[in-house]
Amino acid sequence: MKPKRISIRFNMENEADRKAWEYLQGSDGSRNKAVIAAINSYFEPVNSSIADIVWQTIRECFQNVSMIQPLQEEQPPTLTEDENALLDSLDDFLGG
DSSP: OOOOOOOOOOOTTSHHHHHHHHHHHHOSSOHHHHHHHHHHHHHSOOSSOHHHHHHHHHHHHTTTOOOOOOOOOOOOOOOOHHHHHHHHHHHHHHTO
8 A cells, every 4th residue: 555645743832732743753663653653542542541450459359258237336316305294203103
């Protein structure tokens, strides 16, 4: 297949353009290969994002951990003022 050619301009007044130009100037290998690799990595989805890697690591760490909810002590029901008065009268009546 015949090679395809493309021309690209870098605007040195634009920070992103200037940064890309500096990367190309500093590359040791082929500029053509660097541009092709950058284009491919931009458009190809990443296999695993950082969040996926962290999630998988946490899942593996906790796969043998048993999660048990601690028992909560039952609080005795709060009595109303009338109920307390009734209990007091029963105590008086029963001699308690």
